[in-house]
Amino acid sequence: MAEQRKVGASLLTTAAERRQFRRSLLAWYDRNDRTLPWRKRSAPQAAYKVLVSEILLQQTRASVVAARYGDFVRRFPSLKALAEADLDQVLTAWAGLGYYARGRNLHRAAQQVREDYGGRFPRTPEGLQTLPGVGRYTAAAIAAIAFEHPVVPVDGNILRLAARLFACSRESPLLMEQIQSLAVLSSTKQATRPTTNPATHPTKHPTKHPTKHPTKRNGDFAQALMDLGALICLPANPRCAACPVAKFCAAGSVGKGADYGARAKPKPRPVRRGVAVLVRQGKRVLLVRRPADGLLGGMRLPPMTGLDKTSTPEVAQWITRGKKYGIPCGTVEHTFTHFRLVLRVFDLRLTTRPKTTQGKNTNWIATNRLTEIALPSLGRKVLGCTNGITNGVQPKGRKKKPKSRKKQ
Numbered sequence: 001m002a003e004q005r006k007v008g009a010s011l012l013t014t015a016a017e018r019r020q021f022r023r024s025l026l027a028w029y030d031r032n033d034r035t036l037p038w039r040k041r042s043a044p045q046a047a048y049k050v051l052v053s054e055i056l057l058q059q060t061r062a063s064v065v066a067a068r069y070g071d072f073v074r075r076f077p078s079l080k081a082l083a084e085a086d087l088d089q090v091l092t093a094w095a096g097l098g099y100y101a102r103g104r105n106l107h108r109a110a111q112q113v114r115e116d117y118g119g120r121f122p123r124t125p126e127g128l129q130t131l132p133g134v135g136r137y138t139a140a141a142i143a144a145i146a147f148e149h150p151v152v153p154v155d156g157n158i159l160r161l162a163a164r165l166f167a168c169s170r171e172s173p174l175l176m177e178q179i180q181s182l183a184v185l186s187s188t189k190q191a192t193r194p195t196t197n198p199a200t201h202p203t204k205h206p207t208k209h210p211t212k213h214p215t216k217r218n219g220d221f222a223q224a225l226m227d228l229g230a231l232i233c234l235p236a237n238p239r240c241a242a243c244p245v246a247k248f249c250a251a252g253s254v255g256k257g258a259d260y261g262a263r264a265k266p267k268p269r270p271v272r273r274g275v276a277v278l279v280r281q282g283k284r285v286l287l288v289r290r291p292a293d294g295l296l297g298g299m300r301l302p303p304m305t306g307l308d309k310t311s312t313p314e315v316a317q318w319i320t321r322g323k324k325y326g327i328p329c330g331t332v333e334h335t336f337t338h339f340r341l342v343l344r345v346f347d348l349r350l351t352t353r354p355k356t357t358q359g360k361n362t363n364w365i366a367t368n369r370l371t372e373i374a375l376p377s378l379g380r381k382v383l384g385c386t387n388g389i390t391n392g393v394q395p396k397g398r399k400k401k402p403k404s405r406k407k408q
């Protein structure tokens with residue numbers, strides 16, 4: 001009941017208030033929206049571009065995505081180009097972004113749109129959620145931004161903002177309903193794009209795209225909420241004095257913005273320990289492809305343990321040999337969503353290349369070609385434990401100077 005009373009303190013209870021809120025927010029957005037390479041103001045955005053940007057933005061900061069988005073869409077400029085590409089090409093373009101399952105899902109989603117939907121995206125959040133890697137948030141973002149669907153994509157930023165607007169906890173069962181009520185308005189008149197003369201009313205984006213029918217600006221509204229959460233309604237210190245919707249905010253209007261919207265403290269990640277072996281012969285290094293599904297699925301890595309409970313036979317063989325004959329050359333730490341991995345790394349030099357390493361999942365890669373293949377940052381860290389392999393991230397652990405090297 002206490003929860004109910006807090007939500008009841010909302011200053012957005014009537015349709016007129018919600019319309020006014022929307023108008024204030026869109027007016028602010030027209031002057032202050034973030035310049036991001038995947039945003040296009042002259043026409044509705046193509047669903048493909050929204051899909052790419054939203055998948056990239058899952059678990060990657062906007063500034064990093066901004067630096068990589070252009071390269072990705074130049075390489076795969078259309079849904080067709082992406083669907084027809086090899087997975088290896090996609091994963092290579094994804095290298096360094098982490099969470100490679102996203103790259104695989106994006107590739108499969110493009111193929112599914114081509115095969116199951118004749119190359120045209122489903123237009124509703126429900127239809128979009130049938131695509132691999134497209135969850136509730138991403139589906140809502142595509143539906144709103146590409147198809148003007150009246151829905152708010154709710155991520156951590158918008159959840160925090162909404163918890164403050166309605167002065168309730170992030171976990172409140174009523175909160176989602178309250179957020180979505182902001183997107184659904186019966187009247188569109190006040191929310192249409194402004195058509196002011198740019199000469200007399202200069203704005204950051206003076207010419208909005210003209211349409212025959214008044215648009216509800218649902219895509220802009222969703223992006224305006226995203227920008228408000230990213231620029232004004234900040235996690236620790238919300239900038240209420242600069243907030244265009246402060247008068248509608250149940251928490252901010254009474255100086256209590258920072259009291260709401262905090263995330264529960266994350267539990268410390270468990271630590272897994274393992275071993276990695278740099279198996280080298282001449283100027284080549286042995287990489288083993290991971291199973292297609294699961295963590296770093298389909299990626300190539302030096303043989304290592306710790307990622308899974310069991311190793312493939314190829315990996316188990318090299319771990320045993322590496323620990324027996326290799327030279328310790330460093331320690332690598334890598335953080336995944338659910339655990340932290342600590343690897344002892346061994347350098348194992350061979351004079352000949354065993355026939356058992358010519359299998360489907362094992363490759364000897366020339367060290368000067370390592371930059372051309374999809375190598376996750378964990379792999380680069382491990383390879384960085386010895387000089388002359390790659391310019392990957394150096395390990396945090398101390399390198400031990402090899403005294404003698406056994407060859408086998």
Ligand code: SF4
Pocket residue numbers: 161164165232233234238239240241243244245246247249250251252253256257258
């Ligand atoms: S008034 Fe403050 S707390 Fe409320 S939405 Fe604006 S910045 Fe956030």
